[in-house]
Amino acid sequence: MTAEKLAQAPSARVIVVGNEKGGTGKSTVAMHVAIALMKAGQRVGTIDLDSRQKTFTNYIENRHAWAQHIGRDLEIPRHIYFVENTNNPTAEDDIADGKSLLNLAEHLRSSCNYIVIDTPGRSSYVGRLAHSIADILITPLNDSFVDLDVLGAVDRQTLTVTGANHYAQMVEAARQQRQLRDNVSMDWVVLRNRLSMLGSRNSRCVGQSLEQLSQTLGCRCIEGLAERVIFREYYLRGLTALDTLDEATLGTRPTMSHVTARYEIESLLSALGLSTLARQGEINGSSRDAA
Secondary structure, X not given: OOHHHHHHOOOOEEEXXXXXXXXXXXXXXXXXXXXXXHHOOOOXXXXXXXXXXXXXXXXXXXXXXHHHHHOOOOOOOEEEEOXXXXXXOOHHHHHHHHHHHHHHHXXXXXXXXXXXXXXOOOOXXXXXXXXXXXXXXXEEEEOOHHHHOOOEEEOOOOOOEEEEOHHHHHHHHHHHHHHHHHOOOOEEEEEEEOEOOOOOHHHHHHHHHHHHHHHHHOOEEEEOXXXXXXXXXXXXXXXXXXXXXXXXXXXXXXXXXXXXXXXXXXXXXXXXXXXXXXXXXXXXXXXXXXO
């Protein structure tokens, strides 16, 4: 299976969550997007390309275990944990891994409307390949100049953007491949993640630099998730902010933190253009009930 043949296969949109820097919340975003689509009645397949950390895979396994523990059906996507051939791959290993990834994606296409791919927080051949087949690329970025550095260079005195850095250059190459090969314009969304709930000069400056960069790179910049402990708590039980807010599901009494996190996810889905997929009242109704 080649990238060209994959593009000609029956239509299933590919959503890639990518950033070559770790610790930006990629797996949390991937999980919430996948479950949101399933709650909207979509058939979803997921692929975890981070064979070292396997956070996305662990998240889904936690969901399996928690569903059995509470005796409830929770939406669980068709998941594939992708393991690379070696930690020090040769060119031949990369080619074999690439073919394997495309074959797995083709397999999911036959039964899914959406494929959500979580990529490793490092440069890898399969990660770059996944970017080149994306319809939507979501790049979570911690709200700091440390994380902004993977996208663009910023003048230390004026805080103006002076150029694109390595990850942005890789994405641009992937977008060109997608356009030339499939005549598809990838929608690139940079997600300002782990936002402080208190405004700061640093946050304002990062936001201004991102706005400048978005004009250069042709991406959309949106606000993502705040730095909330609740999202870390969800991980251990495989839950998301979109699951039913009751004590039986959560394992604890719902609080305003649960409700606020849900509204935040709803806003994120809306900004991504995915909220229209939700059935009437599927998400918003349960938010009002919990409140």
